[in-house]
Amino acid sequence: MAFRFNLFSTPQHHRVFNYRPVYYDPEKERFKERLKKISAERDIKALEEGKPHKADKDYVPGSIIQGSLRDGAYYPTKSEGGTLVRLAKYAMYIVLGIFLYVFAKYFAYMFL
Secondary structure (H helix, E strand, O other): OOOOOOOOOOOOOOOOOOOOOOOOOHHHHHHHHHHHHHHHHHHHHHHHHOOOOHHHOOOOOOOOOOOHHHHOOOOOOOOOOHHHHHHHHHHHHHHHHHHHHHHHHHHHHHHO
């Protein structure tokens, strides 16, 4: 088992692969088709009655992509012990620094 001592933490993996399988659900597919048909029928009725169409509403810049980028964004997952390991490293560096200071202060006269 090798111990790696780095002054700065470097990522172990560039990305974490988090695959979520997609399953075909015929009921859900039929439901989506029915919703699409109902929406199309409502649009036709609205046009016949002279009501404004969905596309005729005021356009707000950024409203289309506002949440779409967030949904497909990549979020790396961190390991559970990352913070504890980092704190242990810093504590070790502090103890080593104190040891070197004391050694240099009290035992330096031996080497002069």
